[in-house]
Amino acid sequence: MFLNTLSGRFLLLTMVFVMLAEVLIFVPSVARFREDYILSRLERAQIASLSLLAAGEMIDEAVERELLANAEVFNVVLRRDEIRQLVLSSPIPGPIEETYDLRHASAWELIRDAVHCIFDPRDRVIRVIGDPVKQAGLLIEATMSTGPLRQAMVDYGIRILGLSAAISVLTAALLFFAVRSLLVMPIKRVVESMCAYAEAPEDARRVIEPRSAVFELREAEQALQMMQKQLTQSLRQKERLAQLGGAVAKVSHDLRNMLSTAQLFADRMEESADPMVKRAAPKLVGSISRAVGLCETTLAFGKAEEPPPTLSRFSLAALVREVAEAEGLAANGALVEIVTDVAVDVSVRADREQLYRVLTNLVRNARQAIEATGKPGTIEIAIGEGADGWWVSVGDTGPGLPERAREHLFQPFQGGARKGGTGLGLTIAAELVRGHGGRLDLVRSDGTGTLFRLTVPRAKAAAPGLEAS
Incomplete structure (x- = not known):
């Protein structure tokens, strides 16, 4: 009408x-x-x-x-x-x-x-x-x-x-024809452009080109153009990520089979009489087991089915020392020094392997950030216990996170802090901590370094569907 x-x-x-x-x-x-x-x-x-x-x-x-x-x-x-x-x-x-x-x-x-x-x-x-x-x-x-x-x-x-x-x-x-020419027709053009773009949002040729002489309408067209470009880029990226996810799932499936074979040989190395081999064999077996678990987790992540944590009680200090020792072997000792503040031992009830992955991701990111600068730096891991639960902080003296990484923190394939990084490690870490009912927060990140803190509550650690052992 x-x-x-x-x-x-x-x-x-x-x-x-x-x-x-x-x-x-x-x-x-x-x-x-x-x-x-x-x-x-x-x-x-x-x-x-x-x-x-x-x-x-x-x-x-x-x-x-x-x-x-x-x-x-x-x-x-x-x-x-x-x-x-x-x-x-x-x-x-x-x-x-x-x-x-x-x-x-x-x-x-x-x-x-x-x-x-x-x-x-x-x-x-x-x-x-x-x-x-x-x-x-x-x-x-x-x-x-x-x-x-x-x-x-x-x-x-x-x-x-x-x-x-x-x-x-x-x-x-007179006003009707003037307004129709100056306002209604440009608005109709914007609506037609939106409808045409909605039919094929992946087609960059359908992005609107601002042409209105009215200042407010031109601002609206420019905002719409920016939104359409971002959406088109996001859709392309999601399509590529979907293809990449399928490829990663296939690679992880085959890699899991290869690592399973390597795990069998590593198990036999434990029977060696060589003291150095016997000492290194458990760490090798543990690393291969975690690699197998990571492949399985990658397959589950592609299905959006991160397994629930399996709860057990263990020493948080021992876990921190194990992470520090493993990353210390991979670090350049002349540049990176890993310090642990675990004077008070804390017994927690959580999934040990998942928390190991969380801490490993945080410490590895800090180590790589320091090594990328070529200057000496320190990583400090501290633990503590509060009224609500347990906390672990991982801080470093590196260059800090870039602005883009801070804006897209915990977003897969967008929050990478270094060139070539995917940001998937922080995404998985945050998801694992949330599975415990806790939080992973960025406390600070500037020119003096970066500090992350993960918190696991006491009573809320057991979510529906968790398995206790």
Whole structure:
């Protein structure tokens, strides 16, 4: 329906407001018309009176009636030199109901009297008082009928309303076409562009090109263009990630089989009589087992099925030392120093392997950040126990996370802190900590280094579906 469109409603509102403005002008103009009408009758009556006074003798009654009819009054009274004189007179058809003094009437009084006159259909007799023209006396009074006055006011009002309607229609039409050209058509173009883009958001050719000359609409088009570009890029990235996920799942499946074979050989190395081999064999077996577990976890991550934690009670200090020792072997000892603050041993109930992965990810990221600078640095791992649960902090003296990494922290394939990084490690770490009912937070990251803190609550560690051992 036309009135439900922006153009239709604007046209209707324009006509309504123009008519409202005309009404606000109509009432004072009708009041002014009434005042001019009465003053013109007083002026005619004054001319007729002065003509009679100039003759200086009695005039015929027919002439007197003609003078009064021409002035459209019943009688005329002049006050000159403090003398009130009835100059012209004729029979009055009824009693005088109202007296109106136009000499000192306010605008409100004139509007009130005009409204009363136009809405009162009776033909009444009224007395009007005014100042004589050219100061020909002190005042002039006349009695007149309201019938012709009211009819003249109605005719004038109809003409004014007709003119107002014509002006409102013309104004509304001009504004309608102007607004349609300047606003409605550009808005329709934006809507059409959005619909076309929605049909194929991957097609970069359907991204809107800002062309509007209106500043606000151009800002909207620019914002829409930026959003469409980001969405197109995001869709392309998600499509590539989906393809990459399928490839990673296949690689992880085959790699898991290879590592399972390597695990069998590593198990046999534990039976070697060589002390160095016997010492290194458990660590090798543990590393291969974690690699197998990582492949299985990668397959589960591709299905969005991260396994729930298997709870057991273990020493948090021993876990921190194991992570520090394993990463210390891989670190460049001349650059990176790993320090542990585990003076107080804490016994926690959680999934040991999952927390090992979380801490390994954090410490490895810190080690790689320090090694990338080529300057010596320190990694400090501290543990503690609070009223609500246990916490572990991992801090370093590296260069800090880049701004993009901080903005997309814990988002896969977007929060990588180093060139070529995927950010998947922090994503998995945060998800594993949430599986324990805890949190992984970035406490600070600036030029002096980075500090992460993971917190595992006490009672809330066991979520629905967890297995206890």
